[in-house]
Amino acid sequence: MEGLVASLGLIELSKVDFLYPDGAQALKGIDFSVKPRERVAVLGPNGAGKSTLFQLFNGLLQPTRGTVSVKGRVVEKSYLKEVRRTIGMVFQDPDDQLFSGTVRQEIAYGLLNLGLAGRRMDEVVCWALEVVGLSGFENKSPFNLSGGEKKRVALASVLAMKPEVLVLDEPTGALDPIGAAKIIALLDRVNRELGITIVFATHDVDSVPLMADTVFVMDKGEIILSGPTGEVFSQKDVLRAHNLRLPRVAHLAELLERDGDYRFPSSPLTIGQAKKMFLDHKTKEKGQK
Ligand SMILES: Nc1ncnc2c1ncn2[C@@H]1O[C@H](COP(=O)(O)OP(=O)(O)OP(=O)(O)O)[C@@H](O)[C@H]1O
Ligand SMILES: [Mg+2]
Incomplete structure (x- = not known):
């Protein structure tokens, strides 16, 4: 069938270049798979x-070269509706996303298009607001909310x-530490309990090991590293050469190893991992005494 590409990926990009109309090359030779x-x-x-x-994932932009496919089919005009049902996009700036008079209308808009109405629609609106911790915000105007609240309404609507x-x-951009921690926990829950695949962009290195199994590292339009989170963060020299730092916990472990005789079995990337390694080490020490 025309437009079909052989792949198992939910989202797949092959050799993608993208140039903006002013000639700026934003993407070069991107191979990407989810x-x-x-x-x-x-x-x-x-x-x-x-x-x-x-x-490029949902056809808002088209590649200058290469292919973008979703569920094995190239993203093109006749496939856009289905692609946009499959992929829910939460923009970087919630003001690009929100347009309704009330939070309830904002969330109901997409549901109406899916044919939902009445009590079933109210239930879904309630559920989405509860998941993002904004129950009771139904009648507020999205434009009068704080930046973090707007971000959560945008997420609820998707x-x-x-x-x-x-x-x-x-x-997690523009969120306070508690707001960011809540979003991290929420995305984890959505992934585990609803089986929803999560793809997110960030420059917050510390949040990545908490939120991701796989990491693609980009710089100047190219993917410079990709793979399981632990493997990517073990490429310390490559990351530093691209002006990226390690998660703070990994940096602390590196300093402790350099300045003392303590050796971590592998580089911890989260506080939880570091704590476990430290306690295991203590237990072993006690056993030796
Ligand atoms: N509409 C546009 N026209 C021309 N160039 C653009 C346009 N939008 C983005 N660019 C350029 O494309 C490159 C990539 O921009 P992009 O917004 O994708 O980066 P980003 O990784 O999302 O950055 P940030 O972390 O700041 O959000 C940048 O050099 C940017 O200046
Ligand atoms: Mg951006």
Whole structure:
């Protein structure tokens, strides 16, 4: 069948270049793949091409060269409706997403298009607001909310549609530490309990090991590293050469190893991992005494 490409990926990009109309080359030779139920981080500094990449997933932008496919079929005009049902996109700036008079209308809009109405629609609106911790916000205007609240309304409106893939551009950007921790926990729950695949862009290195199984590192429009989270963060020299740092916990472990005689069995990437390694070490020490 025309338009079909042989692949197992939910989202698959092959040799993709993208040039903006002014000639700026935002993406170069991108090979990218997301498997069902995976949690994928796209990590890169400002201007790396993360938001451009995401806009190619659901046909908001078309590649200058190469192919973008979703569920094995090339993204083209006749396939856009289905692609946009499959992939729920939460933009970097919620003001690009929100347009309704009330939070309830904002979330109901997509549901109406799916044919939902009446009590069933109210239930889904309630559920989506509860999941993002905004129950009771139904009648507020999205434009009068704080930045973090707007981000959560945008997420609720996309989540309500129960997409197969949730694509989030900087989901923790502009959030306070508690707000960011809540979003991290929420995305984890959505992935585990609803089986929704998560793809997110960030330059917050510390959040990546908490949120992702697989990482693609981008710089200047190219993917410079990709693979399981632990493997990517073990490439310390490559990351530093691209002006990216390690998660703070990994940096602390590196300093402790350099300045003392303590050896971590592998580089811890989260506080939880470091604590476990430290306690295991203590237990072993006690056993030797
Ligand atoms: N509409 C546009 N026209 C021309 N160039 C653009 C346009 N949008 C983005 N660019 C350029 O494309 C490159 C990639 O931008 P993009 O917004 O994809 O990066 P990003 O990784 O999302 O950055 P950030 O972390 O700041 O959000 C940048 O050099 C940017 O200046
Ligand atoms: Mg961006």
